[in-house]
Amino acid sequence: MKRFGTTVLLVFLCFFATLRSAAQEAKTLPLPDERYKTDILVVVAHPDDEGAATPYLARALDEHKRIAVVFGTRGSSGANEAGAEQAAALGAIREIEARNALTTLGITNVWFLSGKDTASQNVLQSLANWDHGASLEQLVRFVRLTRPEVILAFLPGTFIGEDHGDHQASGALATEAFDLAGDPASFSEQLAGPTKRLEPLLENLRPWQPKKIYYFADADREDIFSGKGPEYSVKEISKSSKQPYWRMALDSFRAHQTQAKSFLDKIAQMDEAQIEKMATSDGGWTDTLHFVLGKSLVGGSVTGDVFDGITPSAILFARPDVSPEPARPELSVELGGPYSFYAEFRRAHGLGNLPHPEPPEIALQAPGTLVIPLWVRNRTAKTQEITLSAVLPAGWTTQNGTGKFTVAAKQVAATRIEVNLPVPPENGGKKPEPQEISVHAESNGKSIGEIKLRVELRKRALPQ
Ligand SMILES: [Zn+2]
Numbered sequence: 001m002k003r004f005g006t007t008v009l010l011v012f013l014c015f016f017a018t019l020r021s022a023a024q025e026a027k028t029l030p031l032p033d034e035r036y037k038t039d040i041l042v043v044v045a046h047p048d049d050e051g052a053a054t055p056y057l058a059r060a061l062d063e064h065k066r067i068a069v070v071f072g073t074r075g076s077s078g079a080n081e082a083g084a085e086q087a088a089a090l091g092a093i094r095e096i097e098a099r100n101a102l103t104t105l106g107i108t109n110v111w112f113l114s115g116k117d118t119a120s121q122n123v124l125q126s127l128a129n130w131d132h133g134a135s136l137e138q139l140v141r142f143v144r145l146t147r148p149e150v151i152l153a154f155l156p157g158t159f160i161g162e163d164h165g166d167h168q169a170s171g172a173l174a175t176e177a178f179d180l181a182g183d184p185a186s187f188s189e190q191l192a193g194p195t196k197r198l199e200p201l202l203e204n205l206r207p208w209q210p211k212k213i214y215y216f217a218d219a220d221r222e223d224i225f226s227g228k229g230p231e232y233s234v235k236e237i238s239k240s241s242k243q244p245y246w247r248m249a250l251d252s253f254r255a256h257q258t259q260a261k262s263f264l265d266k267i268a269q270m271d272e273a274q275i276e277k278m279a280t281s282d283g284g285w286t287d288t289l290h291f292v293l294g295k296s297l298v299g300g301s302v303t304g305d306v307f308d309g310i311t312p313s314a315i316l317f318a319r320p321d322v323s324p325e326p327a328r329p330e331l332s333v334e335l336g337g338p339y340s341f342y343a344e345f346r347r348a349h350g351l352g353n354l355p356h357p358e359p360p361e362i363a364l365q366a367p368g369t370l371v372i373p374l375w376v377r378n379r380t381a382k383t384q385e386i387t388l389s390a391v392l393p394a395g396w397t398t399q400n401g402t403g404k405f406t407v408a409a410k411q412v413a414a415t416r417i418e419v420n421l422p423v424p425p426e427n428g429g430k431k432p433e434p435q436e437i438s439v440h441a442e443s444n445g446k447s448i449g450e451i452k453l454r455v456e457l458r459k460r461a462l463p464q
Helices: 002-024 054-062 087-105 123-129 132-146 165-180 245-253 257-268 272-280 337-348
Strands: 040-044 067-073 109-115 150-154 212-216 231-233 288-290 292-296 331-335 361-365 368-378 384-391 397-400 403-407 411-421 435-443 446-458
Touching: 040 054, 040 132, 040 165, 054 067, 054 087, 054 231, 054 245, 067 087, 067 132, 067 165, 087 109, 087 245, 087 257, 109 132, 109 165, 123 132, 123 165, 123 337, 132 165, 150 165, 165 212, 165 292, 165 337, 245 257, 245 272, 331 337, 331 384, 331 435, 337 368, 361 368, 368 384, 368 403, 368 435, 368 446, 384 411, 403 411
Parallel strands: 040 067, 040 150, 067 109, 150 212, 331 446, 361 446
Antiparallel strands: 212 292, 231 288, 331 368, 368 411, 384 403, 384 435, 397 411, 435 446
16 A cells, blocks of 8 residues: 555656656757858869869868869769779769869768750750759758858859860859759749658758858859959968978879879879979969959958958848849840850849850860850841851851841741851960950841851860
């Protein structure tokens, strides 16, 4: 009986204790995982592209910045300098090489989109080959997961330079993700809370608005980029490694055996002085790294530090400052393809200050073919006849696409002019000069448009 009484008392005490603790202690709702919070999210196309920023990343790590990297593809195309593997197997190797390169610096939060390598200068072909929508959905997820203060990416634009379409695509996607990740109405399934304990579909992420986006250029046009963003010396000495930043970048690059084994083997034979001479002389590392400010939602000076104006707290979602559509005549012809895409892109993403070449430019392999994509816009109520002609440098000839065409009432039609490019002239090893070509469009004896394009002929260049 005594035992029974004690048990009853214990049960009562436990019951009241439970009631009291239920009243006092609230259950903590789960928070975002702090291990994935970053200060800088780098978005590039291929394994080894991170090298465009590694001297700066080494510096940012010295300043205790948290960094994550997203690659668009696994780099499954191209030659393998280290072994026999090709295609998807090569991509599997290059994923590890990229992870190892970044781990050397201390960066381990690294992800890959499911894009495929695209051998072209045309950003639209790369976006098509990357399943644009699916890649954007993935990248928006990574922005929401990593909550970056700053995004660093390739400059979305087309220039004479390396000008890889995949590089441009990674910059275009980074810009789109910058503008969408903070929008609760975009990819909302990523934001919804779980409907049950083992939620299989909804992700419970929060919207996130990055504060700034900076670009690095894939172009030869330093003239139009200077003064458009901060510059960082790659020769300064790291506080943590006591080595110059270019040297840390080189150590990181050693992982890329499949892309650069012959170069890395050459370096392995050099002493420190020879490496420094090679790396810092002409054609080696330049002595500064330039960024171009895409946009800042927190002010700060254009050429100031990347973190100028950034404070720790989150900012509200900001819709891009869309500029109005340009006024067009009733009947017009304009450059299409990547050129009109970028004009629309800059307008839609509030990138009115982003440098771009005027007239537009491209470097192409010659002999070969130049394709000039055109939009013909007829807003009149009648079918219209137009005449297209091209003014070309000596030795260049029209293959097709000039002559008379009709475009139906209220229609916008795509067409193109194809031009045969001659063998580039021998110029004694000097830098080739781009040549200007123009396309004239007439209707009823009146000009309805003149398009200019600067074209540089090279012995080697990516396909257009
Ligand atoms: Zn690349």
